[in-house]
Amino acid sequence: MTLSSQQSFETIAPAKLNLFLHINGQRDDGYHELQTVFQLLDYGDRMSFTVTDNPKITLTPDLPGVPSEDNLIIKAAKLLQERFSQEKRLPPKGAHITLDKILPMGGGVGGGSSNAATTLLVLNQLWGLHLSTDELRAIGVKLGADVPVFVLGHTAWAEGIGEQLTPIELPEYWFVVLKPQCEINTKKIFSNKVLTRDTQKMRIAPALEGDVAELGNDCEPVVKHLYPEVEQALSWLGQFGRAKLTGTGSCIFAKFSSKEDANTVWSQRPDSLSGFIAKGINKSPTCSSLNIMVT
């Protein structure tokens, strides 16, 4: 049975970590050129989708602080509805979507982008649109630089503004991800005058595992300066391994070779730090259950 003959679908929208993040320049449109590795995690928001004949897109529950029209899920569904009308020349279908948000917002783990990509992948199939993954990636990048990697649905080496992707296979390590008590606006960090913007480009996705461990995040000095709570969290986690910022923060992480080691550190964390433990995965659960080939 294909998904287009189904009416409902439930899945996890996974989180990501940036195992390192280099900023190599700035384009004329203000966006920054990056090199990074996106590591997908086996931890994320639960989402469900039910097709409706009525063209309305509804989402429950509301996300506190995010008006419905700004929610990336609604924006993604509406962009896809426009394509539906163009391709099928029929009145568009609608959807009822539920979101069980567990990922910290403004945390650099890509929750909003992952929600948007999951919406594109699932509704593409439930509405019987049959757009290719490349077409969905092109729609996704209009919603945010981080969306295409979640459409690809694979841990990846990334360049450009984060949309030029090469899938890679990494060992499935465990990560302790800690969330200091602050949310960080991506734009605020990227517009900071003293942000490093001239890290030399690496010529190729390095033989990743060893090399990536040594590489840092160019946003870290600015974020540590503006948010002392991030600096404190980094020094606490740094006692147990190499601790790094993900994206523009505020979450930080360190890698462990077993769940037990990760748990030992997690159980000792200060009360001021929330977060989660997760395993690194190569392929996203949504792409696996939708039988999408990674290319």
Ligand SMILES: C[C@@](CO)(OP(=O)(O)O)[C@H](O)COP(=O)(O)OP(=O)(O)OC[C@H]1O[C@@H](n2ccc(N)nc2=O)[C@H](O)[C@@H]1O
């Ligand atoms: C920095 C990264 C690294 O993974 O992650 P987060 O910390 O946000 O998760 C991403 O590139 C963020 O992607 P995303 O959160 O989708 O960003 P967008 O909505 O496209 O952009 C938000 C703002 O960040 C700036 N921006 C974003 C990406 C980029 N390559 N250069 C930029 O200068 C732009 O000012 C833009 O207005």
Ligand SMILES: Nc1ncnc2c1ncn2[C@@H]1O[C@H](COP(=O)(O)OP(=O)(O)O)[C@@H](O)[C@H]1O
């Ligand atoms: N579905 C969504 N989930 C989370 N955030 C969303 C969503 N839609 C819009 N947003 C907005 O995007 C901002 C950044 O989202 P998020 O992906 O959680 O953080 P980050 O980009 O730091 O990983 C949020 O603070 C919120 O204002």
